Amino acid sequence: MRTFAKIIGYGLVLLLIAAAIGFVYKFTNGFNEDFKTFYVEYGSRQILTTENKMIFNTGDVHRFNVKYTFDKEDAEPKDYKVKIVSNMTRDFDYTVDGERYLFSKLGNLTDVFDIKKSDTYFELHLPDGLTFSKVLMAAQGGKSINVPTDALTSNPYPFRLQISSYNEKVTYNIDFTFGSSSESNSSTGSGQSGGGNTGNTTPNTPNNPSQPNKPAQQYSLSWRVEGNDENLVWVNVDCPSSWGGGEKVELSVALISDYDSEVLNVAVYSNGKFLFNASKGSLMPITAVRTDFYNFEMPQSNVEIVIAIKPVVKNEYLNISYDVLGYGSNACVNVYCAEAAKPGEYVMASIYIAYGYENTYEISRVVLQNADTGEDIQTLERFNEFYDFTMPDCDVVIMIYLDLK
Numbered sequence: 001m002r003t004f005a006k007i008i009g010y011g012l013v014l015l016l017i018a019a020a021i022g023f024v025y026k027f028t029n030g031f032n033e034d035f036k037t038f039y040v041e042y043g044s045r046q047i048l049t050t051e052n053k054m055i056f057n058t059g060d061v062h063r064f065n066v067k068y069t070f071d072k073e074d075a076e077p078k079d080y081k082v083k084i085v086s087n088m089t090r091d092f093d094y095t096v097d098g099e100r101y102l103f104s105k106l107g108n109l110t111d112v113f114d115i116k117k118s119d120t121y122f123e124l125h126l127p128d129g130l131t132f133s134k135v136l137m138a139a140q141g142g143k144s145i146n147v148p149t150d151a152l153t154s155n156p157y158p159f160r161l162q163i164s165s166y167n168e169k170v171t172y173n174i175d176f177t178f179g180s181s182s183e184s185n186s187s188t189g190s191g192q193s194g195g196g197n198t199g200n201t202t203p204n205t206p207n208n209p210s211q212p213n214k215p216a217q218q219y220s221l222s223w224r225v226e227g228n229d230e231n232l233v234w235v236n237v238d239c240p241s242s243w244g245g246g247e248k249v250e251l252s253v254a255l256i257s258d259y260d261s262e263v264l265n266v267a268v269y270s271n272g273k274f275l276f277n278a279s280k281g282s283l284m285p286i287t288a289v290r291t292d293f294y295n296f297e298m299p300q301s302n303v304e305i306v307i308a309i310k311p312v313v314k315n316e317y318l319n320i321s322y323d324v325l326g327y328g329s330n331a332c333v334n335v336y337c338a339e340a341a342k343p344g345e346y347v348m349a350s351i352y353i354a355y356g357y358e359n360t361y362e363i364s365r366v367v368l369q370n371a372d373t374g375e376d377i378q379t380l381e382r383f384n385e386f387y388d389f390t391m392p393d394c395d396v397v398i399m400i401y402l403d404l405k
Contacts, residue, residue: 253307
């Protein structure tokens, strides 16, 4: 019987290790980058890769949520930094009142754009009709400018949005553009009289101008969740918020929680009317959480995705918390453990000294206590940095005793 229990225990350890691998896989861009403790959300999309490219519609407000991976919802917001700079693919010079300037020397363009920053998010306001040339003109104080006709085609994403953590250890670059790629790049400033330069750039082939391809009509996609009334499950939907009519929409839905739940259905609505259910794809093979994939053809209208999940019965679960005794404080340890479990469930916690305190403190012992009475239930054995136990039929506190080294 003990051998069977050990086998079950080892199996659960392997599952936890697989989950940890999936978690690290997600926040390292498939093990290709350093682990991200800071990330950005744009619409329903999580930005976890260092380099990104986007097209922002003018006339819209673009909101970016900034998050720290291990912060809880009630944590004090940490600061972050935002700026916009020029992004040169191939340099060019343009003239301002007859004087030449290099695009690569523009540098910081943050003040040219309308950015409104809050504690946990910022908004980029792009006015209707904003163009590449208008940004350059604003950077030059509104003076008349003359830009080469191939400037934008040679620099398809001419601007870079940089979002950094408070200590600048993590930075996300979003190279972006807006408007038509065939923009004429004409100046809006006043020109010279007497047949001189009017501030407009003459096309290379005035008698045979190129015609831009008419893009598909874009429609918005939003989503909401049903069955999560107590907000015990974090639902993460990875899907762009704008699609062309007739395009194949692909989205993933991940449920992140210490409580058991699952996606029951994903329905597509337009103007409050049910259209159809999205088709379900396969599960992601390597992930820290359950991730389901869905797809459907975008109709010629704005849509709302309604994600129905299995409701959680909270009273079936008991709470797990932790505290530190002896020397130091809770800030001196890192603890990764479920916040709730059902009686009889296997629980594993990763506990180790936090960065910067390794040479000061050490863990002398870890004890599981009854949260209501304060009585010791058992001393937890250490396996590398892991401690495990079977959830009793009461709320518990993991008491971590620290000694000085």
